[in-house]
Amino acid sequence: MKIFRLIILVIHLGILFLLLGSLLNAYVPPKIFPWFNLLSLGFPVLMIVYVILIVFWILSWKKRAFVFMFAGLAFINPVKRIVNFSSDKKEKADVKIVSFNAKGGLMGQEAIGRYLKSQGADVILLQEGRGGDFPMLEDYKKVTSSGTVTILTKHKVLSSKDIGSPDKSEIIPGVQADIEIKGKVYRFIDIYLHPFKFERDMVTLNGSSEANEQKLKDIVRRLVPTFKKHQDQVTLIQHAVENSPYPVIMAGDFNSVPNSYEYYHLVAGLEDAFLNAGKGSATSFHDYKFPIRIDYIFSSKSIPAVSYVVDRSVRLSDHYPVISEFSLNGQ
Known part of the structure; x- marks a missing residue:
């Protein structure tokens, strides 16, 4: 079970870094590094998986759930650009x-x-x-x-x-x-x-x-x-x-x-x-x-x-x- 959780942790961290990479589109133009723009296309899927994994950590009673929840605050506005309730x-x-x-x-x-x-x-x-x-x-x-x-x-x-x-x-x-x-x-x-x-x-x-x-x-x-x-x-x-x-x-x-x-x-x-x-x-x-x-x-x-x-x-x-x-x- 520990190995399984370690694999999930690595996947979760990887998704977090990919999501953060999509935010770099505000600073890095495509002519310099176009791959950040590719990440923006997958943002909705990455965000859904990210939230599912947070739920997994909550159900597993792991404190790291709160760390990922706190990090997820960086994506509130990016999510609201797709789904919003004003x-x-x-x-x-x-x-x-x-x-x-x-x-x-x-x-x-x-x-x-x-x-x-x-x-x-x-x-x-x-x-x-x-x-x-x-x-x-x-x-x-x-x-x-x-x-x-x-x-x-x-x-x-x-x-x-x-x-x-x-x-x-x-x-x-x-x-x-x-x-x-x-x-x-x-x-x-x-x-x-x-x-x-x-x-x-x-x-x-x-x-x-x-x-x-x-x-x-x-x-x-x-x-x-x-x-x-x-x-x-x-x-x-x-x-x-x-x-x-x-x-x-x-x-x-x-x-x-x-x-x-x-x-x-x-x-x-x-x-x-x-x-x-x-x-x-x-x-x-x-x-x-x-x-x-x-x-x-x-x-x-x-x-x-x-x-x-x-x-x-x-x-x-x-x-x-x-x-x-x-x-x-x-x-």
Whole structure:
């Protein structure tokens, strides 16, 4: 029994160090060491196993359970980025935002248009939205990038421009629009970071051990270069945020999970609307069985979120729409 517990202890310590490694994404860029970003993908599984092992130590009446529980406090916020239970907000909602990767309208362009129209949002931020070509939304002003993102709004657009890519052959990572709402100006940034372009069968391990090993190698070969592309794109987006003379609301498909390098550096100086006002799971991509959050809405601290919903009532894409409302009283 002592040998078994020793093995469990070594495994538990190993998982703890892997979890701590994922936190280093806040400091270590992918071009220097991309493997920390890989750990962020496995964070939910590692965290579940970590908690199960704590329960094991508690049932074994071992004091080390308290040591692991204390160490686990470091992961409270990382867990809340995936599953959160915030309190109800008393502030009045002044502006409603919808962010949605429409997958090019392949699952029903007309149905997507009807859905977006029904939301009555002040601003809609689309990714892979076919240039926002929805006749039902003709009363919205449209800002379309030369990439695959589109901003639709009921309000006055003062200016807009692409957030360029360092490599002209790459997908434009975003578009920004300065929009006047109730007499004040806000910068909206719509993001679509470079996709991994995985198909479901590429990440499903159901063959022989040799075939599965090859799939894992292929996955890593695709992930690491994309992480490095994201680093360049994140730098461009950070510049758009830092140089904005107006409060910022940024949303989109980041193609990155919470606790990744992309998350830490894009949320810097902003607030995650889900952390402030979300309840339940933030999972927004449902094409795989594994729960993944890659769609986000961030805002300047002066624009607090009062609600945040991942709308799982519709399946118009491989993403769920993400909807958030904000109070403008801080302005």
